[in-house]
Amino acid sequence: MQPEALFGIALGITPPWEVTSVAFSKESNRLDITIDFQRGATFACPVCGSPAPAYDTTEKEWRHLNFFQYEAYLHARVPRVNCPNEGCGVKQVTVPWARAGSGFTLLFEALVMAMCRDLPVKVMSRLFTVTDTRLWRVIQAYVDKARATEDYSDVTRIGADETFAKRGRDDNFVTFFFDLDKRKLLFGTKGKDNETAKRFVADLEAHGGDPEKVTDAAIDMSKAFIKGVKEQLPNAVVTFDPFHVIKLMNDKLAKIRADEARLFPAILKKSRYLFLKNPENLSESEGQRLDAIIASQNLKSSEAYLHKLNLQNVYFAESRTEAENLLTRWHRKAAKSSIHLIRNMAETVKEHWNGILSHFESKLTSGFLEGINSLIQSAKTRARGYRNLDNMIAIAYVIAGKLNFKSVHPLPT
Numbered sequence: 001m002q003p004e005a006l007f008g009i010a011l012g013i014t015p016p017w018e019v020t021s022v023a024f025s026k027e028s029n030r031l032d033i034t035i036d037f038q039r040g041a042t043f044a045c046p047v048c049g050s051p052a053p054a055y056d057t058t059e060k061e062w063r064h065l066n067f068f069q070y071e072a073y074l075h076a077r078v079p080r081v082n083c084p085n086e087g088c089g090v091k092q093v094t095v096p097w098a099r100a101g102s103g104f105t106l107l108f109e110a111l112v113m114a115m116c117r118d119l120p121v122k123v124m125s126r127l128f129t130v131t132d133t134r135l136w137r138v139i140q141a142y143v144d145k146a147r148a149t150e151d152y153s154d155v156t157r158i159g160a161d162e163t164f165a166k167r168g169r170d171d172n173f174v175t176f177f178f179d180l181d182k183r184k185l186l187f188g189t190k191g192k193d194n195e196t197a198k199r200f201v202a203d204l205e206a207h208g209g210d211p212e213k214v215t216d217a218a219i220d221m222s223k224a225f226i227k228g229v230k231e232q233l234p235n236a237v238v239t240f241d242p243f244h245v246i247k248l249m250n251d252k253l254a255k256i257r258a259d260e261a262r263l264f265p266a267i268l269k270k271s272r273y274l275f276l277k278n279p280e281n282l283s284e285s286e287g288q289r290l291d292a293i294i295a296s297q298n299l300k301s302s303e304a305y306l307h308k309l310n311l312q313n314v315y316f317a318e319s320r321t322e323a324e325n326l327l328t329r330w331h332r333k334a335a336k337s338s339i340h341l342i343r344n345m346a347e348t349v350k351e352h353w354n355g356i357l358s359h360f361e362s363k364l365t366s367g368f369l370e371g372i373n374s375l376i377q378s379a380k381t382r383a384r385g386y387r388n389l390d391n392m393i394a395i396a397y398v399i400a401g402k403l404n405f406k407s408v409h410p411l412p413t
C-alpha cells in the first residue's frame, strides 16, 4: 500500500477524493497532505443535491490535528459545480472533511470544542499556534449551530443571574438565564436591565418556548430586572432565592468590612474571606482568628457578620410560616442597626418580602444556581483577557448549556 493511501484511510477520505501527495518537512515543522478528486468526478449540488461535474476550482488549505509535534495541513482544489437545475447556479461544493468556510478540518474543530471546556483559549492558541480569534470563531460557530437545534418548549421554571464581567465599560454585565429543571444555561446576554428579559423571551420563543408557560422565576433583586421579568413572564411567580439574597448580604458585609479595615488595619487586614466564608468551611485557625476579631472590639464588621448568619439561618426553616417568623425577627433587628448598609439591606428585604418567602413554597433549589455560578466563574477565567463578552457567553454555553455538538456536525468516520 502506498503511504498516500494509508493517509487517505487514516483521514477517512473516500472517493471521489483521494490523497495524492504527502510532504513532510522537518525544517518547517510541517506535514502537508494534498487531496484531489478523480477525473470526471461529480459532486452534489449544495442547493438541490443533484450530481454535477466540476465547473472550476479554488485552492484551499485546512489546519488538521498535529501529527506528533508537526503541524498538519490538508490541501485541495475545491470545485464549484454549475448545477443543471434552474435557480441553483454556480456553487462551491462542501468537502467531507471540513465545515463550509472553515480553515480547519472537522477533527481539528472537534478537538478545539473538547478542549475549550477545560483550557483557556489563549493557552490553546499557543499550543496550536493558531490565533485566538480563529479559535473563538470556531467555538462561536458550533455554539450557534448547536443552539439552533435546541427546543425550549417545555421550559417552565427559570433562574436568572447577573455576572460582573469586566471593568471600565458600561456593558460590563452579562445576564444568564437557566432552566431550573434541566439544570442548564438557556441564554446569555450583555447587560442587566429589563432589556435582557426581553431578549431572553425572544430567544425562548425562537426555540419553541412560550413565556406564558413560565410559572417560576428565581432572580436577582435588582429593580430594573424585576420589572423586566414581570412584564415578559406574566404568569411567573418571582422568587428571590437564597443564593441571591445571601449574595447581596455578603456584598454589604464586604463593603462594611473593607471600610472598617481602613480604620483598624491591624485587626482587620486580610480578613475578607473569614467574614464571607460560611463558618463551617473555615479551618480551625481561621475560626480562631475570626472569633478573636469578633471578641476584640465593638466592630461594625462583627455586627454585620451576625446579621448575615441570622439571615442565613432563615433558610433552615422548614415552612413558610417558620421562615416568616425568623425573617421578621431578623428584619426587626437589622432595621434598627446603626450601620447604614444594614438598614439598607433590611429595606431591600422588606421590599422583596413575598419574593423571598415564595422560595419556601416553590422549592426552587438554589444549590443549582450556586453550582452553575461557579461554572460561569470558570467561563470568565477561560475568556479572561478578551474584550469580547460574546466569547465569555459562548464558553458559558459550552460549559453549562448541555448542548449536543455531535448533532451539529457528524465527524467523518
Ligand SMILES: [Zn+2]
Residues within 6 Å of the ligand: 045, 046, 047, 048, 049, 050, 083, 084, 085, 088, 089
Ligand atoms: Zn442544484
